[in-house]
Amino acid sequence: MNRLILKYSYPVTAVILLVFAWVVNRRLAGGVAAIIPLAVAATFVWVFGSLVFIYYWPWITVGGFKRAILKRGFGGGPIPVNTLYAVLDRPSQSASTSSVMGTGADDLLYIGGWLDVNAGPRALHVPEMDGRYYSVQLTDPISGANFAYVGKRTTGNAAGDFLLCGPDWKGVLPTGMTRIDVPHRSALLIGRVFAADEGDRLAAYELAKQIQLAPLNNRA
Amino acid sequence: MSGSFASVASSGVVQGVIIGATLAFLTTILILDAVAKSETRTVNGWSSIQKAGQPGNGLLVRAALQKALPVVNVFEEAAYWTASVDGAGKRFSGEHVYRLHFLPGQLPPNDAFWSLTATDTVGYMVSNPIGRSSVDDHSGLVTNADGSVDILLQPQEPSGPAQNWLPIPTGRFKLMLRAYLPGVPIVDGSYEVPPVVQVS
16 A cells, blocks of 8 residues: 555645645635635644654654554564564565565565563563674664664674663663663664575574563563 | 534635645655755765764754655665666666676675665565565676676576676666675765666
């Protein structure tokens, strides 16, 4: 559906504008005064609405990914909050069924999840990657900015444990863990693990499945 | 009560709200596209946006870049270039045959991998007979005698090496080049992706 709207955005827009022109024209038939309430309402909503859309655009975009994760998932059914799901299929194979995944790179195995630390911090575990490229991107739901990364570039390729918590969390950081503040207490998590070819994909999948979130008290 | 509802409805306020909201949406699209364009650097037909996904962008820029490249990596993690025109500025069409010629040592420098994908104009991959939607640094590209590399962009199998063939969709299409963990020349802007050249 999205794909069709994107593909035919100009004709769709033209039809909508024509309908509006027809509505305005019908009103004008009742005299200029008959159009004033419509014009005032339209102008107010137009200006105010544009500001609201621009302010909330990143929230709307990231929210689309949140819904895709929590309501639909990536082939294995809905993905619960604070769960990471690794997608075995190449993005190109799922292009027709899952629009979110349809634009990915097929050299990567993707991991998706929605983080919410309102009920307490979560521990992110990453396994030893043995030189293989990987990253976990944490995207803020309000600004759409990637406020933190775990991965080869930022934290290295060794196994690691990271505590994802709200900025005001005052608990004691367990030894061996690195603290990452989550500014708005929720975030979109996108993981990427390199897979050279079809034969390498299963090996990458085994590693990707080990990138996991857990509540803090469930850890030894 | 129902009388006042009827008078509000017949006054045109409801229609005004609907029209205003739609115009607000269209205006937002136009503004964000214009802002994204001003943040886009285009060289040889390849466009990239360095600020995408970065913290610290203003309200307008963050919205515009989220529209142009939703939830993408920051540039230091992965550099993305898109092209929908060849080096001469002509829109890509699957009726033609194209070459992408990398001079020796001029493949995108990186610490992870690079890959080139052909998609439809919206950005979705299109299935093709050999099931290949990208060529990359690990797909065994054949190097020319002088060390340069040619990528063959065409719908039908080429006479040249099949490893270097990236099938393109019939009709209009888009190319996306990704370099994960891009090297310094990419991040500092000195690296330029060569133009796609129409051969026939």
